[in-house]
Amino acid sequence: MLTVEDFSIVYDRDGSPLPAVSGTAFSLAAGESLGIIGESGCGKTTLALGIMGLLPGATVSGRVLLHGRDLTAMAESERRRCRWRHIAMLFQNSLEVLNPVITIGEQLTEPLIAHLGLTARQARERVTEMLAATGLAPRWLAAYPHQMSGGMRQKALLAMALACGPELLIVDEPTTSLDPESRQAVLDLLQDLQSRLGFAMIMISHNLPAIRRLTGRLLTMYAGRVVEEGDTAEVLRRPLHPYTRGLINAAPDFFPYKDLWGIPGVPPRAGSLAGCGFAPRCCQAGDFCAELPPELREQGSDRRVACHKGGIETVLSAHGMVKTYRLGDEAVKAIKGVDLVVRHGEVVALVGRSGSGKSTLAQMLVRVLPADGGMVHFFGRSIFDRQATAVIGGMQMVFQDPAEAVSHRLSVLEAVREPLDIMGHGERGDRERRAMAALAAMHLPTSTDFLRRTCHGLSGGQRQRVAIARALVTEPALLVADEITAMLDPSTQAVILRELKGLQHQRGFSMLFISHDMHLARKVADRVYVLDQGYIVEEGAAFEVLNGPADSLAMSMPAVTRN
Amino acid sequence: MKVVELGCRETGGSRSFWRMLSGSGRMALAVLATMAMIALAAPFVCRHSPRIASGPALAAPSAAHPMGTDELGVDLWAQVAHGGRISLLVGAGTALLAGFGGAAAGIACGYRGGLADRLTMRLIDILLVMPDLPLMIVLAAFFGPSVVTIIIVLSAFSWVTTARVVRGRMLTLRERRYIKAAESYGAGTFYLLRRHFLPEIMPLAAVGMIRLAGRAIVAEAGLSFLGLGDPASRSWGLIMHHALSFRGIYYTDFWQWWLVFPWLALTLVVTSLALIGRDLERMADPRIRRRGC
Numbered sequence: 080m081l082t083v084e085d086f087s088i089v090y091d092r093d094g095s096p097l098p099a100v101s102g103t104a105f106s107l108a109a110g111e112s113l114g115i116i117g118e119s120g121c122g123k124t125t126l127a128l129g130i131m132g133l134l135p136g137a138t139v140s141g142r143v144l145l146h147g148r149d150l151t152a153m154a155e156s157e158r159r160r161c162r163w164r165h166i167a168m169l170f171q172n173s174l175e176v177l178n179p180v181i182t183i184g185e186q187l188t189e190p191l192i193a194h195l196g197l198t199a200r201q202a203r204e205r206v207t208e209m210l211a212a213t214g215l216a217p218r219w220l221a222a223y224p225h226q227m228s229g230g231m232r233q234k235a236l237l238a239m240a241l242a243c244g245p246e247l248l249i250v251d252e253p254t255t256s257l258d259p260e261s262r263q264a265v266l267d268l269l270q271d272l273q274s275r276l277g278f279a280m281i282m283i284s285h286n287l288p289a290i291r292r293l294t295g296r297l298l299t300m301y302a303g304r305v306v307e308e309g310d311t312a313e314v315l316r317r318p319l320h321p322y323t324r325g326l327i328n329a330a331p332d333f334f335p336y337k338d339l340w341g342i343p344g345v346p347p348r349a350g351s352l353a354g355c356g357f358a359p360r361c362c363q364a365g366d367f368c369a370e371l372p373p374e375l376r377e378q379g380s381d382r383r384v385a386c387h388k389g390g391i392e393t394v395l396s397a398h399g400m401v402k403t404y405r406l407g408d409e410a411v412k413a414i415k416g417v418d419l420v421v422r423h424g425e426v427v428a429l430v431g432r433s434g435s436g437k438s439t440l441a442q443m444l445v446r447v448l449p450a451d452g453g454m455v456h457f458f459g460r461s462i463f464d465r466q467a468t469a470v471i472g473g474m475q476m477v478f479q480d481p482a483e484a485v486s487h488r489l490s491v492l493e494a495v496r497e498p499l500d501i502m503g504h505g506e507r508g509d510r511e512r513r514a515m516a517a518l519a520a521m522h523l524p525t526s527t528d529f530l531r532r533t534c535h536g537l538s539g540g541q542r543q544r545v546a547i548a549r550a551l552v553t554e555p556a557l558l559v560a561d562e563i564t565a566m567l568d569p570s571t572q573a574v575i576l577r578e579l580k581g582l583q584h585q586r587g588f589s590m591l592f593i594s595h596d597m598h599l600a601r602k603v604a605d606r607v608y609v610l611d612q613g614y615i616v617e618e619g620a621a622f623e624v625l626n627g628p629a630d631s632l633a634m635s636m637p638a639v640t641r642n
Numbered sequence: 643m644k645v646v647e648l649g650c651r652e653t654g655g656s657r658s659f660w661r662m663l664s665g666s667g668r669m670a671l672a673v674l675a676t677m678a679m680i681a682l683a684a685p686f687v688c689r690h691s692p693r694i695a696s697g698p699a700l701a702a703p704s705a706a707h708p709m710g711t712d713e714l715g716v717d718l719w720a721q722v723a724h725g726g727r728i729s730l731l732v733g734a735g736t737a738l739l740a741g742f743g744g745a746a747a748g749i750a751c752g753y754r755g756g757l758a759d760r761l762t763m764r765l766i767d768i769l770l771v772m773p774d775l776p777l778m779i780v781l782a783a784f785f786g787p788s789v790v791t792i793i794i795v796l797s798a799f800s801w802v803t804t805a806r807v808v809r810g811r812m813l814t815l816r817e818r819r820y821i822k823a824a825e826s827y828g829a830g831t832f833y834l835l836r837r838h839f840l841p842e843i844m845p846l847a848a849v850g851m852i853r854l855a856g857r858a859i860v861a862e863a864g865l866s867f868l869g870l871g872d873p874a875s876r877s878w879g880l881i882m883h884h885a886l887s888f889r890g891i892y893y894t895d896f897w898q899w900w901l902v903f904p905w906l907a908l909t910l911v912v913t914s915l916a917l918i919g920r921d922l923e924r925m926a927d928p929r930i931r932r933r934g935c
Contacts, residue, residue, distance in 0.1 A: 445826060446826065447822045447823075447825075447826055465825070465826055465827075465828045468826040468827065468828070469826065469827055469828025470828075475826075476823070476826065478819045478823070480819065483818060483819040483820065484819040484820055484823060485820055486818075486820045486838060488841055488842075497824065497827070497837075498827040501824060501827040501828055501829045501833060502827060502828060549823075553827075
């Protein structure tokens with residue numbers, strides 16, 4: 080029904096052209112609904128207004144085909160007729176849109192008279208009918224906008240938008256200024272009306288739960304470009320673009336148990352970067368990313384992503400991992416064929432009861448423990464021996480017991496420097512600087528006195544920080560954290576976990592977070608694997624696997640047998 | 643003082659080592675140091691030769707001969723001082739040879755494991771159950787009496803305990819997380835030895851060596867006493883051997899100096915070693931050391 084092709088909008092204020100939307104292309108079938116997400120200023124609203132033809136000051140290029148007719152090529156008068164009858168828009172700020180000195184009734188009947196050529200009486204009837212459909216009493220027709228609540232105004236505007244029976248409704252942040260109850264009411268209403276009237280919908284919103292509920296397909300926009308497109312549920316479950324993942328991680332209402340982490344950095348001024356606009360903020364940006372803007376390319380079925388690396392890279396993938404322990408004559412199968420994937424910049428939680436094989440699996444992944452079967456790939460290359468752990472930017476493991484993980488006789492500086500010493504990295508002075516930087520990153524003092532202290536004189540919390548600093552000093556791409564806070568008190572645990580997550584967020588390394596504590600896992604995890612008796616019994620996005628009241632998590636853990 | 647350094651490297655310096663010693667340990671260290679100094683400086687502290695007669699035979703201790711003389715009129719003080727060289731040499735030599743050999747065997751077995759480890763362990767079992775004195779007598783007789791022979795023969799039997807203890811420690815060390823971590827950073831055997839294993843093993847080996855030294859001195863005295871010592875170099879055991887070969891020594895007063903002084907020297911050294919060994923053992927225990935330094 081609606082097809083947008085190579086659609087670009089350039090604002091030309093004060094002689095400096097500002098490309099707000101570049102090369103957008105998508106299509107929408109009748110009755111379908113499409114969500115558009117992105118940070119403020121990414122061009123969502125401009126795109127909507129551009130489709131509506133409501134951008135007099137901007138240069139518009141490309142085509143917007145509605146039933147085969149190009150809206151951009153139409154004369155303004157014809158376009159005006161098309162508006163409201165075929166495409167209607169529900170605006171962000173209801174108070175601004177409505178004229179404060181005219182009653183609601185008059186404002187609502189006006190487009191009906193203008194566009195459909197109804198008489199005043201017919202229009203009034205139609206409006207009353209629509210108001211009833213949105214749940215507003217007819218007496219509100221006599222009210223002035225400021226006499227109504229935000230929710231009511233939004234409903235009245237919705238009635239106005241739908242009064243002419245449009246085939247496409249564009250909804251721009253319909254619920255931003257509303258309280259949760261009216262927000263819910265407006266969303267319910269939208270869903271209900273769409274199913275009854277069968278119009279197609281483009282929904283622009285920061286509210287991911289609303290997007291998830293009301294839309295079937297999803298566009299992610301960044302700096303005027305569409306960077307990801309796909310089935311809404313799929314995109315939210317497994318975002319391919321790091322930016323989409325960042326938006327999900329920053330959404331407070333999407334998965335309320337998880338801590339909030341915004342995307343670091345700010346969007347570039349549109350058109351100011353030669354390469355990928357997201358590259359400066361991206362955790363996996365390579366040299367090439369700054370050179371050319373990425374095309375939106377097919378990536379799997381019905382998914383498109385604009386990324387030179389084809390979306391978020393896979394850092395670690397393990398297939399068919401098997402481990403059998405021999406106890407005398409008896410063979411105990413600890414891991415019975417596990418597949419696991421960790422992607423770039425994400426925190427994957429591996430949860431399970433003690434004895435479920437978590438540590439065994441983790442140690443096999445970093446090759447501390449030889450595997451009896453299976454393959455481990457690190458950045459697509461199968462690894463042997465110490466290949467991936469004995470290098471800068473490889474993978475590192477932090478163990479559960481800090482007293483065990485760091486030799487008690489080494490000084491703090493020696494312990495943190497040790498990996499670099501062994502790898503023979505650079506000059507000694509350089510190694511010491513890196514070690515000190517790692518210590519500082521873990522909020523440890525870097526005074527000479529502290530650096531010379533032997534590790535056994537440190538508290539458990541300090542020692543675990545040293546252990547983490549020791550892993551981070553090699554700037555790993557993947558950190559395997561095996562129950563790193565299990566032996567610490569809750570307060571220390573909270574502090575260390577937040578610091579580590581903060582570093583992960585800032586530097587963008589991936590983390591495999593192993594824990595028996597579901598509550599802890601859902602504070603940090605993007606994705607979750609549940610391990611039980613050597614099998615992965617459940618896996619998925621954290622908001623799917625771990626979304627439930629605390630009691631059900633604790634209870635379901637031992638009993639998870641879905642396979 | 644090498645032992646001292648290694649035993650307490652973390653805070654460094656022998657001052658803290660001295661502080662960690664018990665009262666008896668300090669006394670023992672002082673006695674041992676004195677004895678060692680006397681032995682080393684024997685030619686300077688003795689007026690008389692340990693071989694040539696320098697006074698009347700079988701003279702009681704006097705100003706000229708502080709420990710008296712033997713049946714040939716040779717000064718006993720000179721004999722005991724020079725004999726200390728032999729005894730301490732045998733003690734130190736055996737301790738070093740058996741200690742380092744045992745530690746090396748223990749480290750190799752504990753770290754590599756496998757067939758070599760199993761074979762070595764069986765050999766150790768055999769050596770442990772075999773009565774050593776008769777075999778030592780046979781070996782000493784076969785190779786002929788000399789200090790080097792004595793050291794080798796004693797070492798051949800005494801490396802086993804050190805090896806076993808060190809191997810046991812290596813087995814637990816090898817499984818430590820920080821060793822696993824270092825290995826995952828790509829550390830080779832040499833690095834692990836230098837940085838992690840030796841510092842952990844050395845205190846243990848040091849305790850073993852101190853014990854070995856004591857046992858070796860007694861064993862050497864025993865062999866010499868049986869007449870298997872090197873007749874050219876008179877150790878304390880050989881002095882006693884000579885004294886006891888003097889017919890009817892117990893019917894005279896001669897034993898009061900001829901036998902008592904070498905015995906006293908031997909006892910002092912061996913007891914001191916035992917006391918120091920006990921203290922070192924206490925320090926080598928990681929739990930105590932952690933509190934200590």
